[in-house]
């Protein structure tokens with residue numbers, strides 16, 4: 001039975017609300033099909049039209065797509081623009097300077113409103129200060145900041161002078177920050193004294209100091225510090241400067257640096273299945289186009305909307321749907337410093353009610369954890385809040401299970417708001433497969449159909465299409481403007497990882513499995529096909545965690561796998577062989593805690609294994625290869641049904657069970 005049939009049977013198909021559909025940017029299935037047909041008729045013409053309508057160009061482009069050096073595609077290459085101009089100046093010039101750009105809510109509930117005019121001035125001042133310190137087009141600036149107005153200002157200021165930013169999530173350790181600063185060749189760092197989350201202060205500046213001292217960062221000559229809490233910090237007067245001091249004396253205007261469309265706007269590190277994190281390099285023109293276009297299509301943005309994306313600017317979602325997408329179209333958005341559970345688990349709903357949020361975008365993990373608490377405590381249940389301003393609610397980052405989808409739809413969306421389950425990745429720059437609120441009939445658990453211009457298909461291991469109803473590998477058939485351009489400093493890894501020869505070298509390999517419904521063609525993502533875990537919507541490479549574990553003096557060997565989890569999607573389970581004897585009981589618990597803390601230090605708290613099991617060895621084939629599928633079964637507590645005849649040391653399974 002097809003997906004739509006089976007869900008129709010269960011009564012689980014949700015057509016778009018008629019009033020919303022009537023007023024929507026893309027209104028009805030025919031309008032969607034017309035866009036699909038336009039792209040099919042003239043692929044380049046379709047993208048060129050959107051790029052002309054959505055982006056303001058300083059110098060118009062004359063070529064749309066250059067495929068000569070595929071897969072190093074170029075889009076709109078001879079066009080010139082500035083991202084910050086598009087996100088700020090053009091709204092002020094159009095008479096919308098007094099429109100609220102950001103409603104910032106701090107951890108403690110303090111609210112600050114920033115207009116587009118204010119935001120432009122703040123960006124110009126910082127951009128001038130950066131220029132004064134010698135920073136210029138092509139330089140790399142690392143941003144290690146909490147959720148803040150200043151974080152967005154820092155990103156936009158880099159874009160304004162043509163410097164390429166690389167934001168490092170505030171939850172990463174000094175070691176991770178150091179590695180990224182070294183790899184990207186940073187010459188400046190923008191950070192903060194302390195970050196406030198859930199009533200607790202976390203010392204970002206001191207982590208940054210450690211990262212700078214760890215070696216390889218001699219080129220970082222300016223460390224700009226935003227004073228958030230006024231907490232005590234170490235100070236190196238040769239290098240460190242307060243953001244408020246260096247911007248005080250600067251002018252409110254700053255001529256943007258006009259860059260070519262392919263100029264790298266940012267590099268964002270993400271985990272892959274092998275080796276160290278890779279720096280995903282994005283362009284200026286293509287990225288900006290898609291961030292803005294998907295705001296209009298996927299979120300059906302209207303000037304009266306109040307948009308709220310709960311992601312962190314340290315992840316791609318915070319780049320596309322906080323720093324650039326909403327500002328590019330002149331939206332009003334909520335930016336939140338804190339966590340959903342502080343001061344209590346009603347925080348999100350309380351904020352939606354107070355700020356009259358119309359469009360809410362969050363992660364399935366957040367929804368699942370809030371379901372749990374609000375079941376136990378009605379005072380934090382969404383039904384205790386006035387959420388009537390909401391019209392569209394979305395999710396991102398991981399599959400949403402139908403039960404969580406239904407709860408979100410009913411209790412947050414009041415049964416009237418479309419749930420927009422957006423599938424995309426750091427590498428894709430913006431949404432790829434997603435329902436459109438005025439078009440798509442929704443089926444819980446399915447991200448439904450590709451956006452116009454996105455040629456998503458499911459193939460087998462040799463790159464051939466598989467029929468609907470049969471699972472396979474998710475690939476994108478044609479380049480699109482906001483796609484990853486390269487892996488910073490490692491073009492070979494880009495080519496090999498994303499356009500593998502096994503698939504013919506022309507298909508973009510997403511790294512996810514998918515299945516399409518027989519009747520509707522709706523996509524359901526079946527999870528990663530590589531060794532990448534997804535914990536609370538955060539991407540983690542098993543290899544990275546293994547390298548962190550074996551870097552500990554006690555550890556001889558380690559293997560890391562994921563286990564599915566009701567709340568966080570997956571959790572990290574580590575199998576560890578110590579150099580000394582295999583610990584048991586309280587000793588094992590103590591070492592496990594030490595190793596967890598170690599991983600927190602090496603990578604960041606998000607990578608800490610939930611569970612660590614010790615063995616005298618790991619299950620290996622005779623050729624010495626670790627049998628991960630066995631470890632996955634062990635972690636899940638499943639009976640081993642796989643063939644273990646090739647196993648060198650079957651007795652080890654008992655120890656690890």
Ligand code: WTA
Nearest residue numbers: 396397398399421422423424425426525539
């Ligand atoms: C997963 C986040 C199912 C997927 C924007 C992908 C999803 C990875 C969905 C990218 C979804 C993201 N349904 N799975 N709607 N959205 N994923 O780079 O495995 O942090 O490859 O980008 O998250 O994670 P990333």
